[in-house]
Amino acid sequence: MEQLSPFDIVLFGGTGDLSLRKLLPALYRRHRAGQLPEDGRIIATARTPMSREAFLDRVHDSYRERLDADELNETEWRRFAERLAFVPVDATDSHSYAQLAEALAGRDGRCRVFYLAVAPGLFVDICRNLQANDLVTPRSRVVLEKPLGHDLASARAISEQIGAIFPEEAIYRIDHYLGKETVQNLIALRFGNTLFEPLWRREWVRDVQISVAEQVGVAGRAGFYDRTGALRDMVQNHLLQLLCIIAMEPPTSIEADAVRDEKLKVLRALTRLEGRSALQNTVRGQYRAGAIGGQPVPGYLDEDGVDEDSRTETFVAIKAEIANWRWSGVPFYLRTGKRLQERNAEIVVNFREVPHSIFDVTYGTGLPNKLVIQLQPDEGLRLHLMAKARGDQMRLRPAALDLDFAETFKQRQADAYERLLMDVLRGRLTLFMRRDELYAAWEWIEPILEAWNQAADAPKPYTAGTWGPAASSALLGREGASWHEEA
Ligand SMILES: NC(=O)C1=CN([C@@H]2O[C@H](COP(=O)(O)OP(=O)(O)OC[C@H]3O[C@@H](n4cnc5c(N)ncnc54)[C@H](OP(=O)(O)O)[C@@H]3O)[C@@H](O)[C@H]2O)C=CC1
């Protein structure tokens, strides 16, 4: 295991939901695994003043709530707590950085990470105030949480202002989907094997489906979500990044820019959906009251903090196309939504039918060959094939080759944030978005948003606990396809 050099992580938003639920548990787990150097420190900041003891109590309480009993070892917790400090900072007030400057004094030579787990409206203020207080050292890095902007103009404004303070190679734009183990396995599958590459193209692939279904609703973030919607919250970042990994050309190496160059080409090759074509190739939905797992759930418009006339989409389905030699004419269907029937994220590559069948009878429906890459809740790969059914007749039936990662590797599955935080500390940018990728993603998303804004209709209602509006199935149905739904 590569040794990390001593570091100081300054966690802005250190008392927020993301820090308590994801970031601080991720750091604790890596501490427990012995992967953090002795002198790695974490300085949490937030606007509300509190003592270090009160902060530690809050973190400990949240660990008790969230970590498995066997993970929260009290001796390890006490050792981990020695790394933690708390300093109140009002991000918008340059004078309030004095105490932080004191905590960092004499530590300029160490790796310094500013993790901005705060609303993006504070990003520029924080970076400017860090600079004004001489806290940005040559070994500093800044981690930016999503959403990076609300549209192309705001993404550019944030990026340019932060880019005036931190060089591009010190900016880590997080997309936690890239930290998911299966997404990296997809890179391994594509570029560590010769098997798939000859088939990975328009001649053999009928369509690709990328689907991220959630059972949760707005989960206490209604204020943010109602201004954002599913297209900005999930498609602009997570789904487009998955699409890039699936569709990109083989990079020359696993180095950051080699991979990011290829992802950028995919984003730039996406056929623009605007005006009528945006309306024809997308479906927007909004959930109504229903039931999930037998429990009644309210409709979106009844959620606390949601405008009663809201037209915000909680579901999106899109037929996208990539205009290049490899993928021309292959639909990439994207789908994501809240309050759907199951929590399930998967990528399905549907291969074409055999050009001529020599068999009289086939069992099963759908295409005979598909590769299903399961991201969550379980991680795995399943290759669907046709095989002969037992018996005297030559009858085919579907069969599958299964690779269950948990079973195969028998190691604890690391949370995406663990991997990404370690990459920040190691200075590895491969799994982070570059500025031009961010712009290219917004350039594709923006015309869709404009078309929706100009459309007279509202998002199509769907009942919570279903797979979204009927129009989502119709989007594929009109081309003789259907969403992959495995029993
Ligand atoms: N929560 C999640 O699951 C995810 C969140 N994100 C992104 O991460 C960021 C943080 O989200 P989340 O943790 O949910 O937000 P929360 O509202 O839970 O937390 C916000 C944090 O920011 C601090 N803060 C707010 N204003 C200031 C200020 N003026 N100066 C200093 N600190 C301030 C708050 O401290 P105080 O209360 O003392 O003001 C609090 O610690 C957002 O950009 C969000 O979009 C991204 C993906 C998932």
Ligand SMILES: O=C1O[C@H](COP(=O)(O)O)[C@@H](O)[C@H](O)[C@H]1O
């Ligand atoms: O970024 C976000 O992601 C989560 C879904 O992440 P997952 O790892 O649980 O699949 C989503 O719920 C949230 O709205 C969005 O901001």
